[in-house]
Amino acid sequence: MMDFTEKLNAATEKNESLLCIGLDPDPELMPDRIGILDFNRAIIDATRDLVCAYKLNFAFYEAFGSDGFDALRFTADYIRDEIPVIGDAKRADIGNTAKAYARAIFSSLGFDAATVNPYLGFDAIEPFIEYRDKGVFILCRTSNPGSADFQSLNCNANNETAPLFELVADKASQWNEYGNIGLVVGATCPEELKAIRSKHSDMLLLIPGVGAQGGDIKKAVSSGVDANGKKAIINSSRQIIYASRGKDFDSAARKAASRLRDQINRYRK
Amino acid sequence: MMDFTEKLNAATEKNESLLCIGLDPDPELMPDRIGILDFNRAIIDATRDLVCAYKLNFAFYEAFGSDGFDALRFTADYIRDEIPVIGDAKRADIGNTAKAYARAIFSSLGFDAATVNPYLGFDAIEPFIEYRDKGVFILCRTSNPGSADFQSLNCNANNETAPLFELVADKASQWNEYGNIGLVVGATCPEELKAIRSKHSDMLLLIPGVGAQGGDIKKAVSSGVDANGKKAIINSSRQIIYASRGKDFDSAARKAASRLRDQINRYRK
Numbered sequence A, B: 001m002m003d004f005t006e007k008l009n010a011a012t013e014k015n016e017s018l019l020c021i022g023l024d025p026d027p028e029l030m031p032d033r034i035g036i037l038d039f040n041r042a043i044i045d046a047t048r049d050l051v052c053a054y055k056l057n058f059a060f061y062e063a064f065g066s067d068g069f070d071a072l073r074f075t076a077d078y079i080r081d082e083i084p085v086i087g088d089a090k091r092a093d094i095g096n097t098a099k100a101y102a103r104a105i106f107s108s109l110g111f112d113a114a115t116v117n118p119y120l121g122f123d124a125i126e127p128f129i130e131y132r133d134k135g136v137f138i139l140c141r142t143s144n145p146g147s148a149d150f151q152s153l154n155c156n157a158n159n160e161t162a163p164l165f166e167l168v169a170d171k172a173s174q175w176n177e178y179g180n181i182g183l184v185v186g187a188t189c190p191e192e193l194k195a196i197r198s199k200h201s202d203m204l205l206l207i208p209g210v211g212a213q214g215g216d217i218k219k220a221v222s223s224g225v226d227a228n229g230k231k232a233i234i235n236s237s238r239q240i241i242y243a244s245r246g247k248d249f250d251s252a253a254r255k256a257a258s259r260l261r262d263q264i265n266r267y268r269k
Helices: A004-014 A036-047 A058-062 A066-079 A095-108 A122-129 A147-150 A164-175 A191-201 A217-224 A248-267 B002-013 B034-048 B057-061 B068-077 B095-108 B120-129 B143-152 B164-175 B191-197 B218-223 B248-268
Strands: A019-020 A052-057 A086-090 A113-116 A133-139 A154-157 A160-163 A181-185 A204-205 A232-236 B019-022 B051-057 B085-091 B113-116 B133-139 B154-157 B158-161 B179-185 B204-207 B232-236
Touching: A004 A133, A004 A147, A019 A248, A036 A066, A036 A248, A052 A058, A052 A066, A052 A113, A052 A204, A058 A086, A058 B095, A066 A086, A066 B068, A086 A133, A086 B248, A095 A113, A095 A122, A095 B057, A113 A122, A122 A164, A122 B143, A122 B158, A133 A147, A133 A164, A133 A191, A147 B120, A147 B164, A154 A164, A160 A164, A164 A181, A164 A191, A164 B143, A191 A204, A191 B158, A191 B218, A204 A217, A204 B154, A217 A232, A217 A248, A232 A248, B002 B133, B034 B068, B034 B248, B051 B057, B051 B068, B057 B068, B057 B085, B068 B218, B085 B095, B085 B133, B095 B113, B095 B120, B113 B120, B113 B158, B120 B133, B120 B164, B133 B143, B133 B164, B133 B204, B143 B164, B154 B164, B158 B164, B164 B179, B164 B191, B179 B191, B191 B204, B191 B218, B204 B218, B218 B232, B218 B248, B232 B248
Parallel strands: A019 A052, A019 A232, A052 A086, A086 A113, A113 A133, A133 A181, A181 A204, A204 A232, B019 B051, B019 B232, B051 B085, B085 B113, B113 B133, B133 B179, B179 B204, B204 B232
Antiparallel strands: A154 A160, A154 B154, B154 B158
């Protein structure tokens, strides 16, 4: 079986795409009278030749209770033969407990990658990294307004001063023994994205925040990709999956995804 | 219906206790051939007159898939009339998504309080705080070895330099408009606990890390309580719920809980 990186590279090549679609089911935005799983399947069928990955944010599923939990698993099952599935769970807990989270996401639910929060330090992330065939994306500079509250504080470490998010990136790079660590950096902060990319030329970046959150697509792509126009995953959720609320929601999603993929490709080079 | 603080105060008074029991079901440590829910019910029945709260760490439940999710809900239902239940989920996500997490924990699952991670800043925590009748514990200085990686970095803010965890505590205090915010500070770092308590004399502290994690109970209690010997919740999980693996697991848990409660009370004054 392919590991996360192989799967990602294969899908990127085959579909000529850095686009990741966020499958975040929201009953207030979904077409009427459709279940989560049917909705996801229709979006996946309509877009699976256009993406390099899918990302499922756990919050939207947990809001449905145990049905949502099943939907996470079935959706991952439905996708995962060709396209990698990222579990956007932003987990972190003390070592013993982080092990249980990693097991839940990677073993029970079968995701290919997960997002994790760095605040608790190494032993909260290590159990995820130990799954060497899985991808681990550490939150670095997030796309929300509050991200500046702590992530941008200037901190002193190793006789220099740098914003916290850069120190997180440095640590992530040190921890990247197996080459399965990436960073989450929001499209809403292109300067920070540029700083991270120039310091960590080979790190895989997961970039949310284009579309509904207002990140500029041109800046996000040109600041985020590596020298070969790769190593970046550009995520969009609402802009694509809620392109229409009518019966044509899947074909509308396909159109929106196709347009965004092409736009991203224009700025890759 | 009582809000979180009222429920906590009532249970603290009635049971003369600052002890919180962590219900973290681990099949490798539980008695053979017992389900999670039966295990939890037996522990709860054996200890409900000895505690001020119960805390459920979501990781241990999610590792069981959708059955675990149901167990979270049924356990909270079983407890919650008299004793507050803390959902130890350590969540945080961008505003729109954090709303879904808050809804899942407080509305769908019916917990009285939740733990949240500060790395994403205010808008990731605000949707939790907006449930004014619920408690919100912000991770400040966690009990694990890796907590020093970032939480202890000296940061510059407002023309002064302080460790990140202290700046988190300061922000939490500013955000505490409704009086429903508390902090998580590990028993394994009594100096930091003392620093937080002396600066935030009236803040409620959730203190994990005694017992299996090695935190000194005397130091944790004397550094953690306020001037009246209150405003601290001392959590213990493994030391109590796995006191025995035999048929006597519930009575053994009762003995261990009773001993720890009395020990805590000795150091409160």
